Structures are given as C-alpha cells and as structure tokens.
Amino acid sequence: MFRLAPFGAPAKHYHYDWSQVPDIPKRFENLVASHLLKWVHFQQDTQGRDLELRYFRDVDGREVDFVVCEGGKPLRFIEAKWDDAPVSPALAYLKKRFPEAEALQISAVGRKDFLSAGGVLVRPALPFLRELV
Numbered sequence: 001m002f003r004l005a006p007f008g009a010p011a012k013h014y015h016y017d018w019s020q021v022p023d024i025p026k027r028f029e030n031l032v033a034s035h036l037l038k039w040v041h042f043q044q045d046t047q048g049r050d051l052e053l054r055y056f057r058d059v060d061g062r063e064v065d066f067v068v069c070e071g072g073k074p075l076r077f078i079e080a081k082w083d084d085a086p087v088s089p090a091l092a093y094l095k096k097r098f099p100e101a102e103a104l105q106i107s108a109v110g111r112k113d114f115l116s117a118g119g120v121l122v123r124p125a126l127p128f129l130r131e132l133v
Contacts, residue, residue, distance in 0.1 A: 002037060004055050004066075012055055025082035028108040029065055032080045032125065036066055039132040051075075062090035074101040080125070084110035092118045104128060 003011045018030035043049040050071045056064040066078040079088045095103035106125040113123045
C-alpha cells in the first residue's frame with residue numbers, strides 16, 4: 001500500500017497491486033493512482049522535478065481524487081470516474097480557484113472527450129494514461 005498526503009485533509013491509501021481491490025470503480029481509481037505515482041517518481045528521478053502526488057478534500061465535502069503539485073503548487077487536478085459523468089463540481093471548484101492548473105476528468109469506459117465551459121478537460125482514461133509513459 002502507499003499513502004497519498006492531502007492537499008487539505010486526512011491521508012488516503014492505495015494498493016500497489018490494484019487487482020486486489022474488489023470494487024471495480026475503486027480498482028480503476030487505484031490503477032490511476034499507481035500510474036500517476038509511477039509518473040511522479042519518474043519525473044523526480046530523471047528530471048529532478050519537485051513533484052508530489054496528493055488528493056483534495058475540504059470541510060465542505062468537496063473531493064478530487066488526485067492533485068499533482070510542483071514546488072507545493074497544484075499543477076494538475078485529476079478526477080477518475082468509471083463511466084461518463086457530469087463534470088465533478090469539486091473539480092470545477094478547484095479549476096476556478098487555481099486557473100493555471102490543468103483539470104481533467106477521466107473515465108474508464110466513458111467515451112466523452114471535450115473541454116467544459118469551466119476549463120475542465122473530460123476524456124477517456126486510455127489516452128491520458130498513454131501520455132504518462
């Protein structure tokens with residue numbers, strides 16, 4: 001297991017072996033966490049970047065699955081969904097609060113691929129995950 005520190009709340013835990021997670025949508029979120037962590041470590045090791053993988057949850061109940069920070073500042077917000085879903089209000093909130101950060105909502109089996117009016121990129125997970133390698 002590995003732990004993601006919050007960008008504002010208690011820590012979350014994920015399994016290195018996501019295949020052991022019985023709930024399929026949670027397994028997908030765990031898979032995304034593993035790939036993001038691998039990318040962060042690769043960037044740290046090969047480029048010397050000051051990156052961290054975190055997540056966001058606030059006292060109002062807003063939560064975003066992943067926040068990639070560089071130098072302590074949010075670089076990218078990622079919300080993992082199993083299927084096509086409306087843009088996450090929490091993701092839209094963070095995009096508005098940090099307009100310079102990229103905001104993505106990816107889906108495992110969804111097919112929608114568009115940029116929302118609020119600047120959130122909604123797309124299938126496969127193209128996003130391919131870009132991490």
